[in-house]
Amino acid sequence: MNSLGNLLKNNMRKSSMVIALILIALLFQILTDGTLLKPLNITNLILQNSYILILAVGMVLVIITGHIDLSVGSVAAFVGAVSAILMIEMQMNPWLAVVICLVIGALIGAWQGFWVAYVGIPAFIVTLAGMLLFRGLTLVVLKGQSIAPYPESFQKINNGFIPDLFGGESIHLFSLVIGLLISLVLIALEIRTRNNQLKYRFEVSPTWLFYLKLFSVFAAVNFFTYVLSTYRGIPNILVILFVIIVIYAFVMKKTIVGRHIYAVGGNLKAASLSGIKTKRVTLGVFINMGVLAALSGLIFAARLNAATPRAGNLFELDAIAAVFIGGASAYGGVGTVIGAVVGGLVMGVMNNGMSILGISIDWQQAIKGLVLLAAVAFDIVNKRKN
DSSP states (O other): OHHHHHHHHHTHHHHHHHHHHHHHHHHHHHHTTTOTTSHHHHHHHHHHHHHHHHHHHHHHHHHHTTOOOSOHHHHHHHHHHHHHIIIIISOOOHHHHHHHHHHHHHHHHHHHHHIIIIIOOOHHHHHHHHHHHHHHHHHHHHTTSOBOOOOHHHHHHHHOBOOOTTOOSSSOHHHHHHHHHHHHHHHHHHHHHHHHHHHTTOOOOOHHHHHHHHHHHHHHHHHHHHHHHTTTOOBHHHHHHHHHHHHHHHHHHHSHHHHHHHHHHHOHHHHHHTTOOHHHHHHHHHHHHHHHHHHHHHHHHHHHTSBOTTTTTTHHHHHHHHHHHTTOOTTSSOOOHHHHHHHHHHHHHHHHHHHHTTOOHHHHHHHHHHHHHHHHHHHHHHHHHO
């Protein structure tokens, strides 16, 4: 029990957010009479929150370095508007247009990163200016009107599903196979990590708790894919999300680039004195944010099947809230990709549950604001105790 207590204490923020997500989901499952966790609604949850989760993955890197990006919603709207001009009005090949839009997002990120990293203007000011600039350019490009519809192949980015290679009728068999394989890979990785820790005589969790964790991972992954398989299977956007999360989690945990990002956010002067090119790291983080904001804008446009002047409204606030709720520190240097995703899911489940219950958007915004305040207050109080 002492080991369990120490484990929970050492991972307080991460474990508390996962527990909070489970409790919130169970609460709304009860309040909505089982509607929340129905296959159709879970699929809608994924489709509705995919672009916010992608933004949260990029935003957590920005916040870890001690900065913030208020322009991501406007950048997403602007890139969505450009994609509509290219695909709908100019009849360009959709995939070529996607590449061009991602390059535009990278250029926008480089533009903003230059002012932050090399000129020294605070990121809050630079990205606030970017928010106004690209919102205005969105209106200029669209001339205040929506443009639709997109080619069907582009719409499938968000609205399509992977085909069932096994030809299941009432259930999507291929999704079940994918879930089984993913759960086995995750279990193998956990066992490998534990064996390495034991090899170097690190402190590990009790054996019974480790096996409980393995069982929980196996059950959760396979239950999730089973629920999806009873509707239409795994959405295309979930595959994209999974790839992004895996890549970014690996980069932040296992690579020199990830270590440099944490170092810059943890102590800028120490990082600079140790030889880290801090300006280049900051520039790279903003370029990455621009690319992911562009991808988010494309996915949102594909979901709506239209580019609208109001697209991306308040995306930046949802992404920032997801990062802080997921355990990132307001002081920089602390945060994880998985935590940001968990925070985004907390926000998504709350939004969906409150919408099902018929709670007005006014109260939804108020409740989300209180949750964000509580998350940051928890971080500050915990930091003082440490």
